[in-house]
Amino acid sequence: MFTGLVTDVGRVSAVSEGTSLRRIRIESTYDPASIALGASIACGGPCLTVVDVQRHGNGCWFEVDAAAETLDRTTVLEWQEGTRVNLERSLKIGDELGGHLVTGHIDGVATIIAREAVTAGDNPWGPTARFDIKVPPQIAQFIAEKGSVCLDGTSLTVNTVDNDCFSVLIIPHTLSVTTWGERKAGDRLNIEVDLMARYAARLADARNAG
Known part of the structure; x- marks a missing residue:
């Protein structure tokens, strides 16, 4: 669950080929120690699952998998190296709800x-x-x-x-x-x-x- 308040703008640095599944690498200023494998991050709107994360520069890069449903219903299929995307980490209990309740499930x-x-x-x-x-x-x-x-x-x-x-x-x-x-x-x-x-x-x- 998210609020729609962007906390970083990431940059796509690598995209695998494929129309049914794509692995996407995104560079961010997030602390890699705070991102667990399996964590949910809203990337340009869609809620995507982190499958790998490594320290990079002053932040990190993390990788997410976008499956056929996401590729079919969102703009993710159009992403390429250099594409900038709004990022938001998932809510924790007690976090301030400054926007509105957002699921990351794109319509x-x-x-x-x-x-x-x-x-x-x-x-x-x-x-x-x-x-x-x-x-x-x-x-x-x-x-x-x-x-x-x-x-x-x-x-x-x-x-x-x-x-x-x-x-x-x-x-x-x-x-x-x-x-x-x-x-x-x-x-x-x-x-x-x-x-x-x-x-x-x-x-x-x-x-x-x-």
């Missing part, structure tokens, strides 16, 4: 259709950015204005909704400490809808069926 892939710089007066910290995002029709029903959504592992608040499109506003801090600073129109994003929305819709379907 699909969304696409950025526009990015707009938003300047607020004489803001000395830099502009915020508004992103317009299009989602697959089967996911759109779970997106609600002022609700939560997780995009590429980042917990965000939905600003507006228009059919299968919605917008989010990214503050300067988030732009600087995540991969959002480099995002542009046409980029594809891993999307996980709010857990409560998913279960509420499933209960409604069951009630209607009954």
